Amino acid sequence: MFFERLAERIDATDSVLSVGLDPDPDRLPDHLREHDLPRWAFNRRIIDATHDHAACYKPNAAFYEDSDGWRALEETIAYAHGKDVPVLLDAKRADIANSARQYASLLDSRASGHAADAITVNPYLGQDSLEPFLSREDRGVFVLCRTSNAGGADLQDAELASGGTVYERVADLAGEWNERGNVGLVVGATAPEELERVRERAPSLPFLVPGVGAQDGDVEAAVEHGLADGVGLVNASRSIIFAREGEAFAEAAGEAAKRLKRRLNEYR
Numbered sequence: 001m002f003f004e005r006l007a008e009r010i011d012a013t014d015s016v017l018s019v020g021l022d023p024d025p026d027r028l029p030d031h032l033r034e035h036d037l038p039r040w041a042f043n044r045r046i047i048d049a050t051h052d053h054a055a056c057y058k059p060n061a062a063f064y065e066d067s068d069g070w071r072a073l074e075e076t077i078a079y080a081h082g083k084d085v086p087v088l089l090d091a092k093r094a095d096i097a098n099s100a101r102q103y104a105s106l107l108d109s110r111a112s113g114h115a116a117d118a119i120t121v122n123p124y125l126g127q128d129s130l131e132p133f134l135s136r137e138d139r140g141v142f143v144l145c146r147t148s149n150a151g152g153a154d155l156q157d158a159e160l161a162s163g164g165t166v167y168e169r170v171a172d173l174a175g176e177w178n179e180r181g182n183v184g185l186v187v188g189a190t191a192p193e194e195l196e197r198v199r200e201r202a203p204s205l206p207f208l209v210p211g212v213g214a215q216d217g218d219v220e221a222a223v224e225h226g227l228a229d230g231v232g233l234v235n236a237s238r239s240i241i242f243a244r245e246g247e248a249f250a251e252a253a254g255e256a257a258k259r260l261k262r263r264l265n266e267y268r
Helices: 002-013 038-053 067-082 097-107 127-134 150-156 166-180 192-201 219-226 249-265
Strands: 017-021 056-059 088-093 118-121 140-146 183-187 207-209 233-236
Touching: 002 140, 017 038, 017 249, 038 067, 038 249, 056 067, 056 233, 088 097, 088 140, 097 118, 097 127, 118 127, 127 140, 127 166, 140 150, 140 166, 140 192, 150 166, 166 183, 166 192, 183 192, 192 207, 192 219, 207 219, 219 233, 219 249, 233 249
Parallel strands: 017 056, 017 233, 056 088, 088 118, 118 140, 140 183, 183 207, 207 233
Antiparallel strands: none
16 A cells, blocks of 8 residues: 555655656756766666655656657656655646556556656546546555635635535545545645645645645644644655756755755654
């Protein structure tokens, strides 16, 4: 089970930090650009510098959706697994019927034997669109609930005729969908009051809490409300992997991850 493995990793590293591996090609150091797979070269150095502080790595699929990108992602997952770090693919997928089953294959082992350990999904199409993900009992499924971007309020904060908001309804449904014990929620640290309300509605679900880095979310709230029985993840991406430009980027990333880990642990 993913959350059991995650709990073991959290204990081993004394960390709930998720490091987002989003290798924006426009921001990669010049000395890596001539590498066969620049994104993989970048990620390998980031992993080497941060794995002692990372409970999980979270690559965002948007930075890998081309032929070389998928190769870089596969190498990245394999390398992270070699460091005993689980990988959560931030893909925000969901669809109907055959399409959903194809998206869910991102959680299946490929030719190299490596696939993501968990994935983010979009609940907008309902339970049947998520079932191909939920049915993989050993994989984690994080359902978008109250996201960290400002525009998330446009729909997620909308009041329902039956009472409550859309994001509160998603939290309730996620609890119903958790029959196999593999469901978590994505709730941003940029909305601490909503984060607290979601925790009240979903007391036993682990959260993935983005937004504490470049988006300047509430670190204390992220830890206080993000963990269920000590299990959950607080993610930072750009503030760690792009902590410094140039050849010293990896060393700076390691220091940034170490600082944020310590800061998060102040509230655990």
